[in-house]
Amino acid sequence: MLQGYQSWTFENRPIIRAAATVVGPFEGQGPLANDFDIIHGDLMLGQESWEKAEKTLLEEASKLAVENAGLTKEQINFFIGGDLMNQIISTSFAARTLAIPYLGVFGACSTSMESLAIAANLINSRSAKYVLAAACSHNSAAEKQYRYPTEYGSQKPPTAQFTVTGAGASVVSQEGEGMAVTSATIGRVIDMGLTDPFNMGAAMAPAAVDTIQAHLRDLQIQPGYYDLIVTGDLSKVGYEIACDLFEKHHVPIKQTEYYDCGMMIYDYQKQSVQAGASGCGCSAVVTYGHLLKRMRKGELNRILIVATGALLSPISFQQGESIPCVAHAVSIENGGGYK
Incomplete structure:
Protein backbone atom coordinates (compact mmCIF):
# COMPACT_ATOMS: atom_id res chain seq x y z
CA MET A 1 0.00 0.00 0.00
CA LEU A 2 1.26 3.48 -0.83
CA GLN A 3 2.10 5.34 2.35
CA GLY A 4 2.70 9.06 2.14
CA TYR A 5 4.54 10.20 -0.98
CA GLN A 6 7.20 7.58 -1.76
CA SER A 7 6.83 4.68 0.63
CA TRP A 8 5.11 1.30 0.64
CA THR A 9 3.78 -0.48 3.70
CA PHE A 10 3.31 -4.22 3.48
CA GLU A 11 0.20 -5.16 5.41
CA ASN A 12 0.60 -8.84 4.46
CA ARG A 13 4.07 -8.87 6.03
CA PRO A 14 6.24 -10.64 3.43
CA ILE A 15 8.62 -13.01 5.16
CA ILE A 16 12.36 -13.34 4.58
CA ARG A 17 12.18 -17.11 4.63
CA ALA A 18 15.93 -17.61 4.25
CA ALA A 19 19.10 -15.84 3.18
CA ALA A 20 22.68 -16.66 2.24
CA THR A 21 25.98 -14.82 1.89
CA VAL A 22 29.17 -15.67 0.02
CA VAL A 23 32.32 -13.52 0.31
CA GLY A 24 35.95 -13.38 -0.75
CA PRO A 25 39.12 -13.88 1.30
CA PHE A 26 39.55 -10.24 2.37
CA GLU A 27 36.02 -10.11 3.79
CA GLY A 28 36.76 -13.36 5.57
CA GLN A 29 39.51 -11.57 7.49
CA GLY A 30 37.14 -8.91 8.83
CA PRO A 31 35.13 -8.73 12.06
CA LEU A 32 31.94 -10.20 10.52
CA ALA A 33 33.59 -13.35 9.14
CA ASN A 34 31.59 -15.69 11.38
CA ASP A 35 28.33 -14.33 9.97
CA PHE A 36 28.95 -15.38 6.36
CA ASP A 37 27.92 -18.75 4.95
CA ILE A 38 30.81 -19.27 2.53
CA ILE A 39 34.24 -17.60 2.54
CA HIS A 40 36.39 -18.20 -0.51
CA GLY A 41 40.16 -18.29 -0.17
CA ASP A 42 40.78 -17.22 -3.76
CA LEU A 43 39.53 -14.05 -5.45
CA MET A 44 39.26 -15.89 -8.77
CA LEU A 45 37.06 -18.67 -7.35
CA GLY A 46 38.70 -20.99 -9.85
CA GLN A 47 37.34 -18.95 -12.77
CA GLU A 48 39.08 -17.39 -15.78
CA SER A 49 38.20 -13.76 -15.00
CA TRP A 50 37.07 -11.46 -12.22
CA GLU A 51 33.68 -11.09 -13.88
CA LYS A 52 33.14 -14.84 -14.03
CA ALA A 53 34.17 -15.06 -10.40
CA GLU A 54 31.55 -12.46 -9.49
CA LYS A 55 28.89 -14.43 -11.36
CA THR A 56 29.90 -17.51 -9.39
CA LEU A 57 29.52 -15.63 -6.10
CA LEU A 58 25.93 -14.78 -6.97
CA GLU A 59 25.09 -18.24 -8.23
CA GLU A 60 26.35 -19.77 -4.99
CA ALA A 61 24.51 -17.30 -2.74
CA SER A 62 21.28 -17.68 -4.71
CA LYS A 63 21.34 -21.47 -4.74
CA LEU A 64 22.17 -21.60 -1.03
CA ALA A 65 19.36 -19.16 -0.13
CA VAL A 66 16.85 -21.31 -2.01
CA GLU A 67 18.22 -24.44 -0.32
CA ASN A 68 18.06 -22.76 3.11
CA ALA A 69 14.42 -21.90 2.41
CA GLY A 70 13.67 -25.59 1.89
CA LEU A 71 12.67 -24.96 -1.71
CA THR A 72 13.81 -25.82 -5.19
CA LYS A 73 14.56 -23.21 -7.84
CA GLU A 74 11.52 -24.41 -9.77
CA GLN A 75 9.33 -23.10 -6.94
CA ILE A 76 10.76 -19.56 -7.16
CA ASN A 77 8.48 -17.34 -9.22
CA PHE A 78 10.90 -14.49 -9.87
CA PHE A 79 14.57 -13.64 -9.45
CA ILE A 80 15.32 -9.93 -8.93
CA GLY A 81 18.91 -8.74 -8.74
CA GLY A 82 21.74 -6.62 -10.04
CA ASP A 83 25.39 -5.68 -9.77
CA LEU A 84 27.90 -2.98 -10.78
CA MET A 85 29.06 -4.35 -14.11
CA ASN A 86 28.01 -2.83 -17.43
CA GLN A 87 24.64 -4.29 -18.42
CA ILE A 88 24.60 -6.07 -15.02
CA ILE A 89 26.27 -9.05 -16.68
CA SER A 90 27.11 -10.87 -13.44
CA THR A 91 23.45 -11.10 -12.45
CA SER A 92 22.12 -11.70 -15.95
CA PHE A 93 24.56 -14.54 -16.56
CA ALA A 94 23.74 -16.01 -13.13
CA ALA A 95 20.05 -15.81 -14.10
CA ARG A 96 20.94 -17.83 -17.18
CA THR A 97 22.28 -20.56 -14.90
CA LEU A 98 19.40 -20.38 -12.41
CA ALA A 99 16.73 -20.44 -15.15
CA ILE A 100 14.27 -18.51 -12.94
CA PRO A 101 12.04 -15.77 -14.47
CA TYR A 102 14.26 -12.73 -14.11
CA LEU A 103 13.99 -9.01 -13.47
CA GLY A 104 17.37 -7.27 -13.64
CA VAL A 105 17.68 -4.01 -11.69
CA PHE A 106 20.45 -1.44 -11.37
CA GLY A 107 20.78 0.98 -8.50
CA ALA A 108 24.56 0.76 -8.14
CA CYS A 109 25.27 -0.03 -4.48
CA SER A 110 21.60 0.53 -3.56
CA THR A 111 20.62 -2.57 -5.56
CA SER A 112 20.39 -4.88 -2.54
CA MET A 113 17.45 -2.99 -1.03
CA GLU A 114 15.97 -2.06 -4.41
CA SER A 115 15.64 -5.76 -5.22
CA LEU A 116 14.30 -6.59 -1.75
CA ALA A 117 11.72 -3.77 -1.90
CA ILE A 118 10.41 -4.96 -5.26
CA ALA A 119 10.37 -8.57 -4.09
CA ALA A 120 8.39 -7.64 -0.98
CA ASN A 121 5.91 -5.64 -3.05
CA LEU A 122 5.33 -8.60 -5.37
CA ILE A 123 4.77 -10.90 -2.41
CA ASN A 124 2.57 -8.41 -0.57
CA SER A 125 0.31 -7.95 -3.61
CA ARG A 126 0.09 -11.73 -4.06
CA SER A 127 1.74 -11.40 -7.47
CA ALA A 128 4.20 -14.10 -6.44
CA LYS A 129 4.56 -16.79 -3.82
CA TYR A 130 8.35 -16.93 -3.67
CA VAL A 131 10.82 -14.30 -4.90
CA LEU A 132 14.61 -14.45 -4.84
CA ALA A 133 16.28 -11.05 -4.27
CA ALA A 134 20.05 -10.66 -4.62
CA ALA A 135 23.01 -8.39 -5.31
CA CYS A 136 26.75 -8.87 -5.77
CA SER A 137 30.06 -7.12 -6.43
CA HIS A 138 33.72 -8.05 -6.87
CA ASN A 139 36.59 -5.79 -5.90
CA SER A 140 38.83 -6.49 -8.88
CA ALA A 141 36.00 -6.40 -11.43
CA ALA A 142 34.79 -3.04 -10.11
CA GLU A 143 38.30 -1.61 -10.00
CA LYS A 144 38.90 -2.64 -13.61
CA GLN A 145 35.66 -1.05 -14.83
CA TYR A 146 35.43 2.11 -12.76
CA ARG A 147 39.02 2.96 -11.93
CA TYR A 148 42.24 1.15 -12.81
CA PRO A 149 43.11 -2.56 -12.94
CA THR A 150 44.58 -3.73 -9.65
CA GLU A 151 47.80 -4.65 -11.47
CA TYR A 152 48.30 -0.95 -12.20
CA GLY A 153 48.89 -0.31 -8.50
CA SER A 154 47.41 3.20 -8.46
CA GLN A 155 47.45 5.12 -5.20
CA LYS A 156 44.08 6.02 -3.69
CA PRO A 157 43.20 9.00 -1.47
CA PRO A 158 41.86 8.52 2.08
CA THR A 159 38.31 9.26 0.85
CA ALA A 160 38.33 6.23 -1.50
CA GLN A 161 36.49 3.04 -0.63
CA PHE A 162 37.22 -0.66 -1.03
CA THR A 163 34.67 -2.63 -3.07
CA VAL A 164 33.37 -5.72 -1.29
CA THR A 165 33.80 -9.09 -2.96
CA GLY A 166 30.58 -10.79 -2.01
CA ALA A 167 27.01 -11.72 -2.84
CA GLY A 168 23.91 -11.79 -0.68
CA ALA A 169 20.55 -13.34 -1.52
CA SER A 170 17.22 -13.78 0.24
CA VAL A 171 14.03 -15.69 -0.45
CA VAL A 172 10.91 -13.66 0.28
CA SER A 173 7.64 -15.56 0.70
CA GLN A 174 3.97 -15.13 1.51
CA GLU A 175 4.17 -17.34 4.57
CA GLY A 176 6.57 -19.12 6.85
CA GLU A 177 8.70 -18.26 9.82
CA GLY A 178 11.25 -15.47 9.72
Missing part, protein backbone atom coordinates in the same frame (compact mmCIF):
# COMPACT_ATOMS: atom_id res chain seq x y z
CA MET A 179 11.65 -11.73 9.72
CA ALA A 180 8.97 -9.62 8.05
CA VAL A 181 9.62 -6.89 5.51
CA THR A 182 7.22 -4.22 6.76
CA SER A 183 7.87 -1.17 4.57
CA ALA A 184 10.08 0.36 1.90
CA THR A 185 10.88 3.88 0.80
CA ILE A 186 12.00 4.46 -2.78
CA GLY A 187 14.60 7.21 -2.97
CA ARG A 188 14.91 10.20 -5.27
CA VAL A 189 18.04 10.84 -7.31
CA ILE A 190 20.08 13.51 -5.52
CA ASP A 191 23.06 15.24 -7.15
CA MET A 192 24.99 17.84 -5.20
CA GLY A 193 27.49 18.44 -8.00
CA LEU A 194 30.39 16.32 -6.71
CA THR A 195 32.61 14.92 -9.45
CA ASP A 196 35.30 12.97 -7.57
CA PRO A 197 34.82 9.19 -8.10
CA PHE A 198 37.19 8.59 -5.19
CA ASN A 199 34.80 10.30 -2.78
CA MET A 200 31.51 8.50 -3.30
CA GLY A 201 30.64 8.57 0.39
CA ALA A 202 30.34 12.35 0.28
CA ALA A 203 28.30 12.16 -2.92
CA MET A 204 25.86 9.57 -1.54
CA ALA A 205 25.31 11.00 1.95
CA PRO A 206 22.66 13.59 0.93
CA ALA A 207 20.63 10.90 -0.85
CA ALA A 208 20.73 8.67 2.23
CA VAL A 209 19.56 11.49 4.48
CA ASP A 210 16.82 12.48 2.04
CA THR A 211 15.44 8.93 1.91
CA ILE A 212 15.56 8.49 5.69
CA GLN A 213 13.73 11.78 6.17
CA ALA A 214 11.13 10.72 3.60
CA HIS A 215 10.69 7.36 5.33
CA LEU A 216 10.15 8.94 8.73
CA ARG A 217 7.75 11.50 7.25
CA ASP A 218 5.71 9.03 5.20
CA LEU A 219 5.34 6.53 8.03
CA GLN A 220 4.97 9.28 10.67
CA ILE A 221 7.54 7.74 12.99
CA GLN A 222 10.70 8.84 14.80
CA PRO A 223 14.18 7.31 14.35
CA GLY A 224 13.88 5.69 17.77
CA TYR A 225 11.18 3.40 16.38
CA TYR A 226 14.07 1.31 15.07
CA ASP A 227 16.68 -0.44 17.14
CA LEU A 228 19.16 0.31 14.36
CA ILE A 229 19.23 2.40 11.19
CA VAL A 230 22.03 1.36 8.84
CA THR A 231 23.12 3.02 5.61
CA GLY A 232 24.66 0.92 2.86
CA ASP A 233 28.17 2.10 2.11
CA LEU A 234 28.79 5.71 3.04
CA SER A 235 31.82 4.60 5.10
CA LYS A 236 33.67 7.06 7.32
CA VAL A 237 33.54 10.16 5.14
CA GLY A 238 29.93 9.83 4.08
CA TYR A 239 28.80 8.72 7.53
CA GLU A 240 30.21 11.84 9.16
CA ILE A 241 28.56 14.03 6.51
CA ALA A 242 25.24 12.24 7.04
CA CYS A 243 25.46 12.83 10.80
CA ASP A 244 26.08 16.53 10.16
CA LEU A 245 23.10 16.68 7.78
CA PHE A 246 20.82 14.98 10.30
CA GLU A 247 21.80 17.61 12.84
CA LYS A 248 21.32 20.43 10.33
CA HIS A 249 17.87 19.14 9.35
CA HIS A 250 16.89 18.52 12.99
CA VAL A 251 16.45 14.78 12.56
CA PRO A 252 16.78 13.31 16.08
CA ILE A 253 18.94 10.36 15.10
CA LYS A 254 21.61 9.19 17.52
CA GLN A 255 24.89 7.56 16.65
CA THR A 256 23.92 4.69 18.95
CA GLU A 257 21.01 3.85 16.61
CA TYR A 258 22.64 4.82 13.30
CA TYR A 259 25.63 3.13 11.65
CA ASP A 260 26.94 2.20 8.20
CA CYS A 261 27.56 -1.20 6.59
CA GLY A 262 30.71 0.17 4.96
CA MET A 263 32.22 0.69 8.41
CA MET A 264 31.25 -2.73 9.74
CA ILE A 265 32.64 -5.34 7.36
CA TYR A 266 36.37 -4.51 7.61
CA ASP A 267 38.79 -3.91 10.48
CA TYR A 268 40.20 -0.40 10.05
CA GLN A 269 43.15 -1.23 12.30
CA LYS A 270 44.25 -4.32 10.40
CA GLN A 271 42.94 -3.90 6.85
CA SER A 272 43.87 -1.15 4.40
CA VAL A 273 40.47 -0.01 3.13
CA GLN A 274 40.82 3.79 3.11
CA ALA A 275 37.41 5.20 4.16
CA GLY A 276 35.75 1.79 4.29
CA ALA A 277 33.71 -0.60 2.17
CA SER A 278 31.47 -0.08 -0.87
CA GLY A 279 29.81 -2.15 -3.59
CA CYS A 280 26.48 -3.89 -4.15
CA GLY A 281 27.77 -6.75 -2.05
CA CYS A 282 28.46 -4.53 0.96
CA SER A 283 24.92 -3.93 2.25
CA ALA A 284 23.81 -7.31 0.85
CA VAL A 285 26.21 -9.45 2.89
CA VAL A 286 26.06 -7.28 6.02
CA THR A 287 22.25 -7.36 6.00
CA TYR A 288 21.66 -10.96 4.96
CA GLY A 289 24.53 -12.20 7.08
CA HIS A 290 25.32 -10.14 10.17
CA LEU A 291 22.13 -8.16 10.76
CA LEU A 292 19.64 -10.97 10.20
CA LYS A 293 21.66 -13.19 12.54
CA ARG A 294 21.46 -10.49 15.21
CA MET A 295 17.71 -10.37 14.70
CA ARG A 296 17.42 -14.15 15.02
CA LYS A 297 19.26 -13.91 18.34
CA GLY A 298 16.80 -11.25 19.54
CA GLU A 299 19.48 -8.56 19.78
CA LEU A 300 17.53 -6.45 17.26
CA ASN A 301 13.80 -6.41 16.61
CA ARG A 302 13.33 -3.56 14.14
CA ILE A 303 15.93 -2.34 11.65
CA LEU A 304 15.94 0.03 8.70
CA ILE A 305 18.47 -0.69 5.95
CA VAL A 306 19.14 2.26 3.62
CA ALA A 307 21.28 1.03 0.73
CA THR A 308 23.08 3.85 -1.08
CA GLY A 309 24.20 4.02 -4.69
CA ALA A 310 26.37 6.33 -6.82
CA LEU A 311 24.89 6.22 -10.33
CA LEU A 312 28.02 7.18 -12.25
CA SER A 313 29.70 5.30 -15.09
CA PRO A 314 33.19 5.50 -16.58
CA ILE A 315 31.71 7.36 -19.55
CA SER A 316 29.87 9.94 -17.43
CA PHE A 317 33.01 10.54 -15.37
CA GLN A 318 35.17 10.98 -18.46
CA GLN A 319 32.68 13.48 -19.84
CA GLY A 320 32.90 15.58 -16.68
CA GLU A 321 29.46 14.74 -15.33
CA SER A 322 28.71 15.02 -11.63
CA ILE A 323 27.63 11.98 -9.61
CA PRO A 324 23.87 11.42 -9.18
CA CYS A 325 23.02 9.25 -6.19
CA VAL A 326 20.06 7.34 -4.81
CA ALA A 327 19.16 5.47 -1.62
CA HIS A 328 16.41 2.92 -1.02
CA ALA A 329 15.19 1.99 2.47
CA VAL A 330 13.64 -1.27 3.64
CA SER A 331 12.42 -1.98 7.17
CA ILE A 332 12.68 -5.49 8.60
CA GLU A 333 11.01 -6.56 11.82
CA ASN A 334 11.03 -9.73 13.85
CA GLY A 335 7.88 -11.68 13.10
CA GLY A 336 8.41 -14.84 15.09
CA GLY A 337 10.73 -17.80 14.84
CA TYR A 338 13.21 -18.42 12.07
CA LYS A 339 13.91 -21.64 10.20
